[in-house]
Amino acid sequence: MVFPVLLWHRRDLRLQDNAALSEAAQHSLQVVPVFVFDRQILERLDTAPARVAFMLQALQRLQEGYRQLGLTLVWRLGDPGVELQQLATELGAQAVFWNEDVEPFARQRDRRVQESLAAAGIRSFVCQDLMLHPAGEVLTQTGEPYSVFTPFWRRWSSLPKRDPYPVPKGLQPLPNLEEQPLPSLADLGFVCTQEIPAAGEAAAQQLLEDFCGGLRILDYERSRNFPAEEGTSRLSPHLRWGTLGIRQVWQATVEVEAEVRSEEAQASLQTWRQELCWREFYKHVLAHWPHVETGAYRRAFDALAWDNRQDWFQAWCAGETGYPMVDAAMRQLNQTGWMHNRCRMIVASFLTKDLLIDWRWGERYFMQKLVDGDLAANNGGWQWSAGVGTDPKPLRIFNPATQAARYDPEGEYIRRYLPELAGLDTSALLWVGDDAKGAWALQERRACGYPAPIVDHKVQQQEFKRRYQAVQR
DNA sequence: TTTTGAGTTGTTCGA
DNA sequence: GTCGAACAACTCAAA
Numbered sequence: 001m002v003f004p005v006l007l008w009h010r011r012d013l014r015l016q017d018n019a020a021l022s023e024a025a026q027h028s029l030q031v032v033p034v035f036v037f038d039r040q041i042l043e044r045l046d047t048a049p050a051r052v053a054f055m056l057q058a059l060q061r062l063q064e065g066y067r068q069l070g071l072t073l074v075w076r077l078g079d080p081g082v083e084l085q086q087l088a089t090e091l092g093a094q095a096v097f098w099n100e101d102v103e104p105f106a107r108q109r110d111r112r113v114q115e116s117l118a119a120a121g122i123r124s125f126v127c128q129d130l131m132l133h134p135a136g137e138v139l140t141q142t143g144e145p146y147s148v149f150t151p152f153w154r155r156w157s158s159l160p161k162r163d164p165y166p167v168p169k170g171l172q173p174l175p176n177l178e179e180q181p182l183p184s185l186a187d188l189g190f191v192c193t194q195e196i197p198a199a200g201e202a203a204a205q206q207l208l209e210d211f212c213g214g215l216r217i218l219d220y221e222r223s224r225n226f227p228a229e230e231g232t233s234r235l236s237p238h239l240r241w242g243t244l245g246i247r248q249v250w251q252a253t254v255e256v257e258a259e260v261r262s263e264e265a266q267a268s269l270q271t272w273r274q275e276l277c278w279r280e281f282y283k284h285v286l287a288h289w290p291h292v293e294t295g296a297y298r299r300a301f302d303a304l305a306w307d308n309r310q311d312w313f314q315a316w317c318a319g320e321t322g323y324p325m326v327d328a329a330m331r332q333l334n335q336t337g338w339m340h341n342r343c344r345m346i347v348a349s350f351l352t353k354d355l356l357i358d359w360r361w362g363e364r365y366f367m368q369k370l371v372d373g374d375l376a377a378n379n380g381g382w383q384w385s386a387g388v389g390t391d392p393k394p395l396r397i398f399n400p401a402t403q404a405a406r407y408d409p410e411g412e413y414i415r416r417y418l419p420e421l422a423g424l425d426t427s428a429l430l431w432v433g434d435d436a437k438g439a440w441a442l443q444e445r446r447a448c449g450y451p452a453p454i455v456d457h458k459v460q461q462q463e464f465k466r467r468y469q470a471v472q473r
Numbered sequence: 474t475t476t477t478g479a480g481t482t483g484t485t486c487g488a
Numbered sequence: 489g490t491c492g493a494a495c496a497a498c499t500c501a502a503a
Contacts, residue, residue: 141502148479148480274481393480394480399484
């Protein structure tokens with residue numbers, strides 16, 4: 001007698017390299033994949049239409065993938081605890097498998113689901129899939145979690161990495177299970193106006209191949225700094241939604257390593273691997289210190305005095321601050337649901353240190369727009385930018401003009417996202433300041449209908465420093 | 474226990 | 489234009 005088992009998909013929308021899928025198949029070949037649209041998540045204020053749209057498309061691809069294996073992806077809308085218990089009972093399933101998450105909300109939900117299943121005599125199996133090394137596996141010599149990246153990286157990179165999980169063979173369909181067409185974005189109550197990237201496993205594999213199989217990864221150290229270039233992998237939405245497995249990504253870097261000759265290429269490879277490590281570092285931070293979800297890692301900095309001016313916040317959101325690099329970046333976010341990482345740092349520094357607005361406002365806005373929006377990574381990035389996170393030693397205040405001159409020297413990125421300024425001379429895009437040249441640049445921009453800077457960087461950063469130091473004492 | 478070395482991504486100044 | 493030093497001085501991780 002074969003009993004079916006449920007595989008509960010959440011942020012692992014793929015067949016390849018999926019821990020829970022492999023483990024479920026070892027338990028029973030009659031695997032029923034299921035996804036639950038969680039009303040609580042859909043109704044949250046920081047749920048981005050772009051993210052839901054990407055997820056839906058990934059689910060469509062996943063449904064097609066299962067169809068090719070002869071299986072049916074089942075979906076429900078409601079409370080996962082209720083829905084999974086009902087479905088398992090209905091189908092006579094004796095176990096539910098899923099991949100562990102680190103977010104406080106998810107952990108609490110999963111505990112509830114586990115209890116609700118247990119009450120019905122159904123077992124739960126929680127698998128490790130999200131990271132190369134789950135929280136608790138990377139610890140200092142005294143068994144403490146790391147709070148500084150570099151020692152974490154040294155330990156993390158020295159640990160052996162496991163191979164990708166193969167797609168299980170011989171999966172058996174459950175008879176009489178009919179495929180339900182997935183809901184549309186509108187059915188879920190969302191409208192997405194952003195031009196989001198293609199979702200699904202095939203798209204993810206293609207990006208990985210483009211980045212690691214070509215030469216781009218070998219120039220990453222340099223090209224990642226220039227937002228006008230296609231220097232980054234663009235894998236973030238896929239790692240967010242699990243349309244790509246992390247072990248497979250690591251394996252791709254191992255294959256590159258075998259062919260690397262020059263020292264620069266070797267450095268590029270390691271730098272990119274560090275980015276994978278950063279992803280896990282912030283997940284560890286969230287898992288070990290869940291208070292970061294709502295406040296500063298260094299609690300003293302919850303006392304930082306913010307101005308929180310609504311009009312300035314609106315200008316920042318809309319990309320109308322009068323600082324071209326900041327505005328171009330915000331418009332990229334608004335238009336595409338993605339922003340280059342250097343620009344994320346620039347706009348975050350600007351919101352907190354120039355506009356004196358609480359980093360959590362920016363964090364929330366990012367979550368409302370980002371297709372790759374992830375609590376741990378977004379929160380970690382914002383706390384780092386605000387100087388309240390795990391490693392705030394050097395108080396880095398980005399100068400938006402210096403950053404633009406250094407990383408967009410031809411103004412290519414600025415022109416792409418601020419078309420009203422596209423006809424101007426590069427110096428008119430980049431110059432800022434109170435000298436004659438700065439005044440000329442502002443005049444040129446104003447003639448195009450572009451706003452004057454809403455704040456003076458020099459004045460504001462002084463004020464921020466003052467407040468920051470007041471908290472330190 | 475104490476000490477030591479070092480810390481993602483900066484900025485500005487002056488040689 | 490490029491480079492190195494000063495900035496200011498705290499906290500973590502390991503020896």
